[in-house]
Amino acid sequence: MSEVIIELKHLKKYYGNSRGIEDVSLKINKGEIYGFIGPNGAGKSTTIRTIMGLINKTSGNIYINGKDLEFDDINVKKRIGYLPSEVNLYGDMTTKEILNYHETFYNKNLGKRMNELVKLFKIDLNKKIEDLSLGNLKKVGIVLALMHEPDILILDEPTSGLDPIMQNTFHDLLLKEKEKGTTILYSSHVLSEVSSVCDKVGLIKDGKIIKEDTIENIKKDNYTYLRIISKDIENIKKELKLKVYKENNNEVIFFNNLKPNELINKLCKYNIESLLIEEVSLEDLFINYYK
Amino acid sequence: MIKRELKVNLKSFIIWLFILIAMFLLVYLIYPYIITDESMKEIDEMMKVFPPEVLKAFNMDVTSITTAYGWFKTEGFMFILLITGIYSSFLGGNILLKEENDKTIEYINSLPIKRNNIITNKVIVGIIYTILIVLLFGLFNFISLKLSGDLDTKQFLLLSITPLFVSLPLFSINLFISTFMHKSRRITGISLGLVFLFYIISVLSELSEEVEFIKYFSLYTLADTRNVISNIEINPIMIIISLLITIIFITLSYVKYNKKELV
Numbered sequence: 001m002s003e004v005i006i007e008l009k010h011l012k013k014y015y016g017n018s019r020g021i022e023d024v025s026l027k028i029n030k031g032e033i034y035g036f037i038g039p040n041g042a043g044k045s046t047t048i049r050t051i052m053g054l055i056n057k058t059s060g061n062i063y064i065n066g067k068d069l070e071f072d073d074i075n076v077k078k079r080i081g082y083l084p085s086e087v088n089l090y091g092d093m094t095t096k097e098i099l100n101y102h103e104t105f106y107n108k109n110l111g112k113r114m115n116e117l118v119k120l121f122k123i124d125l126n127k128k129i130e131d132l133s134l135g136n137l138k139k140v141g142i143v144l145a146l147m148h149e150p151d152i153l154i155l156d157e158p159t160s161g162l163d164p165i166m167q168n169t170f171h172d173l174l175l176k177e178k179e180k181g182t183t184i185l186y187s188s189h190v191l192s193e194v195s196s197v198c199d200k201v202g203l204i205k206d207g208k209i210i211k212e213d214t215i216e217n218i219k220k221d222n223y224t225y226l227r228i229i230s231k232d233i234e235n236i237k238k239e240l241k242l243k244v245y246k247e248n249n250n251e252v253i254f255f256n257n258l259k260p261n262e263l264i265n266k267l268c269k270y271n272i273e274s275l276l277i278e279e280v281s282l283e284d285l286f287i288n289y290y291k
Numbered sequence: 292m293i294k295r296e297l298k299v300n301l302k303s304f305i306i307w308l309f310i311l312i313a314m315f316l317l318v319y320l321i322y323p324y325i326i327t328d329e330s331m332k333e334i335d336e337m338m339k340v341f342p343p344e345v346l347k348a349f350n351m352d353v354t355s356i357t358t359a360y361g362w363f364k365t366e367g368f369m370f371i372l373l374i375t376g377i378y379s380s381f382l383g384g385n386i387l388l389k390e391e392n393d394k395t396i397e398y399i400n401s402l403p404i405k406r407n408n409i410i411t412n413k414v415i416v417g418i419i420y421t422i423l424i425v426l427l428f429g430l431f432n433f434i435s436l437k438l439s440g441d442l443d444t445k446q447f448l449l450l451s452i453t454p455l456f457v458s459l460p461l462f463s464i465n466l467f468i469s470t471f472m473h474k475s476r477r478i479t480g481i482s483l484g485l486v487f488l489f490y491i492i493s494v495l496s497e498l499s500e501e502v503e504f505i506k507y508f509s510l511y512t513l514a515d516t517r518n519v520i521s522n523i524e525i526n527p528i529m530i531i532i533s534l535l536i537t538i539i540f541i542t543l544s545y546v547k548y549n550k551k552e553l554v
Contacts, residue, residue: 015552054400054553071549072405082401088394092299101295105402144398 002029004066005152005183006051011060013046020046022207024060028183028200033174035198035215036187043207044187045085048156051185052082064152078106081150085157085187087141091130095123095140099147106148117143120169134161142170146177153177153184159193171197192281225284226256226263229274239266245284255280292404296416300386304420307378311428315367319435322359358441363432364450364520371428372454372514373490379421379458380482383465385475386413387548392475396553406549414466414541421462425454446523453525456513456533461486463540464510470547473554510536 006028013020021043028034038044050057053071062069064076089098099118103110118125121139132140138161145153153174159167174184174197188194191201195215202212229251230236237244240263242254256263256277267275387410390396399409429451436442465482472478493511496503506512513533515526 049554052397052401054397056550056552072407074403074405077401077403080401082397084397084401086394087398089398090295090299090395091393102402104292105404145401 002032004028005030005032005064006034006185007061007063007066008047008051009061009063011047011050011062012058013043013050013055014058019043019207020055020058021050021204024204024207024209026202026209026212028185030183031178031181032200033178033184033186033194033198035191035194035201036185036204037189037191037194037201038187038204039189042204044189044204045156046207047204048154048185048187051154052080078148079150079152081145081148081153083141083145083153083155083158085160087137089129089137089140089144091128093129094125095127095129095132096125098129098140099125099143102144102147108148110147110149113149114143114147117147120173121166135163135166138162139166146173151182153182153186155184156187157189158186159188167193221257223280224256225276225278225280226254227274227276227278228252228254228267228272230270230272232270232272236267236270236272239270292408292412293416296386296412297419300382300416300420303381304424307374308424308427311371311374311424312431314370315363315428315432315435318362318367319359319439322362323439359439360436360441360443360447363436364516368450368516372457372511372516373486375421375425375428375454375458376461376486376490376511377483378424379417379462380465380486381479382417382420383462384469384478384482386417387466387544388469388472388475388478391473391553400553407545410545410548414544417462417466418459421458422455425452425458443523446520449519449523449525450516453514453516453519456515456529457489457510460510460513460533460536460540461489463537463544467540467544467547470544470551 004027006026008024008026011021011024024043024047026034026036036044036047046055049055051062051069053069064079069076090101093101099114103114117123121143123136123139123143127136129137129140138158142158145155159170162170174186178184178197186194186198194201198215200212200214201218202209204210225245226240226242228236231250233247233250233252237252240254240256240258242256242258245253245255247253250273258266385392390399390409400406429448432451433442433447436447464485465478468481469478489509489511492505492509496506496509496512513529515529518524518526
C-alpha cells in the first residue's frame with residue numbers, strides 16, 4: 001500500500017460567521033500529483049493556507065506522514081515547497097538577492113539546483129523584483145518553491161501568468177519531481193490544465209469536496225453532450241433519465257453516458273427534429289455534471 | 292534575517308535622524324543671532340505674560356532659554372521627545388505588520404522559521420534603531436552644544452537618554468496593537484494619535500495641580516525631564532516602569548502573533 005503523505009480529515013475553516021471551507025477530506029500518496037479543482041471562492045486557497053499555518057483551522061485534522069501537523073513545525077516546513085497564487089516578494093531585492101536570501105534559511109548549499117531552475121525558467125538574475133512582470137514573478141516563485149528540493153509541493157494556481165511554453169516546462173518539471181517521489185497538491189480552477197499531470201483530482205465546491213476520482217476514471221465514464229430538439233421532449237427526459245445540462249423549450253442538452261445502441265433503442269419511438277452528439281470537455285463535466 | 296531587517300529599516304532611520312539633525316542644526320546656527328541683549332529683554336517681557344503653569348509645561352521655569360543649551364532643555368527637548376516618540380511608534384506599528392501589508396508574510400511563513408523567531412528578529416532591529424536614533428542624535432547635540440561652549444555634561448548625558456524611557460514603551464505598545472491589524476494604513480493614525488495623546492496628557496497635567504493625577508496616564512511622565520534638569524538624576528522607578536511596560540507589551544505581542552490569522 002502506498003504511503004499517505006498528506007491527509008486532511010474533515011477540515012473546516014470559518015472566518016467568524018462566513019464560510020472558508022466546510023468539510024475537506026483528502027489523501028495524497030507519496031509521489032502523487034493531486035489536482036485540487038474548483039471555481040473561485042470554492043475554498044482552495046483557504047484549504048492551502050490552513051495547511052501552511054497562515055490561518056487557524058476551525059476543526060478537523062491535517063496529517064503529514066500520519067502525524068498531526070503541529071503549529072510552526074520547522075521540520076515539516078523544511079520539507080514543503082509552497083507557491084502561493086499571488087507571488088509577493090521584497091520589491092527592493094534583485095532576483096539573485098532573493099534566491100540567495102532564501103538559501104540562508106536552509107542549512108545546505110542550494111546553488112546547484114538553483115542554477116538548474118534559473119536556467120530552465122530563463123530568469124534574469126539582475127532584475128529587481130519590483131520590475132518583474134506577473135509571469136516572471138511567478139517563475140521566481142516557482143524557483144523559490146523548488147530550489148530547496150522539498151518532497152512536498154503545495155502549489156496554488158501555479159501556472160496563472162505563465163505563457164503556454166512555460167506552462168509546459170513547468171508541467172514537465174512536475175512530472176520529473178513526481179518520478180523522484182515528490183508529493184504534490186496542485187490547485188487550479190482549470191481542470192483541463194491539470195489533467196495532463198495529475199493522478200487524481202478532487203473537486204471542491206462551496207467549501208466541500210464533492211467528487212474525487214482519478215483522471216482515468218473520469219474519462220472512462222465517456223460522457224457526451226446529447227442535444228435533442230423534439231416536441232416529445234418531456235417524455236424523452238423521463239425515458240432517458242439523464243442529467244440535463246441546459247434546456248430551452250423543446251431543446252435539451254443532456255450529459256449522456258448511454259451506449260449508442262441503448263440510446264438509439266430508447267429514442268427511436270419518439271419524433272425527433274434534431275439530434276447532435278458532441279464530446280464533453282473535462283472542464284464541463286466536472287463543473288456541471290458533478291455539481 | 293536580522294541583516295535584511297536592518298537594511299530595510301535603515302532608510303527611514305536615516306531620514307528621521309536627518310530631519311532631527313537638520314532641525315536642530317538650523318536652530319543652533321541661527322540661535323546666536325536671535326539671542327542678543329535686546330531680544331532677551333523682549334523675551335523676558337513675553338515670558339511674564341505666560342502663566343507659570345505654561346512655563347512649567349515647557350520646563351521654562353527651571354531653565355533659561357538664553358543659550359542654545361537652554362533652548363535644548365526646553366522647546367528643543369519637547370521636539371526630541373515628540374519626534375523620537377513618533378519614530379519609535381511608527382517603527383513598532385509597522386515592523387511586523389509590513390510583511391502582511393506587503394503580503395510578503397506568505398513567503399516568510401513558508402520558510403523554515405518559527406513565528407517567534409520572526410518577531411524576535413523584528414524586535415531586536417526595532418530596539419536597535421529606537422536606541423540608535425536617541426544615541427546618535429544625542430551625540431550630535433553633544434558635539435554641537437560643546438562647540439557652543441555652554442554645557443553641563445552630566446545633566447546633558449542623563450537628559451539625552453530620557454527619550455528612551457518613552458520611545459521603548461511606545462515601540463512595544465504599537466507592536467502589540469499592530470498584531471490586531473492586517474493593513475499598515477490604520478496603524479499609522481493610531482501610532483501618531485497615541486504619541487500626541489500621551490504628550491497632551493503630560494502637558495495638561497502640568498497646568499493645574501487638580502489634574503496632576505492624569506500624568507499617570509501618559510508615557511511622557513516616564514521621561515521625567517524636570518527631575519533630570521533640576522536634580523541631575525534619573526529616578527530609577529521610571530526606568531523600571533518603562534522596562535516593565537516594554538517587556539509586557541513585547542511578550543503580549545508574541546502571544547497574540549502566534550495566534551494571529553495571517554491573511
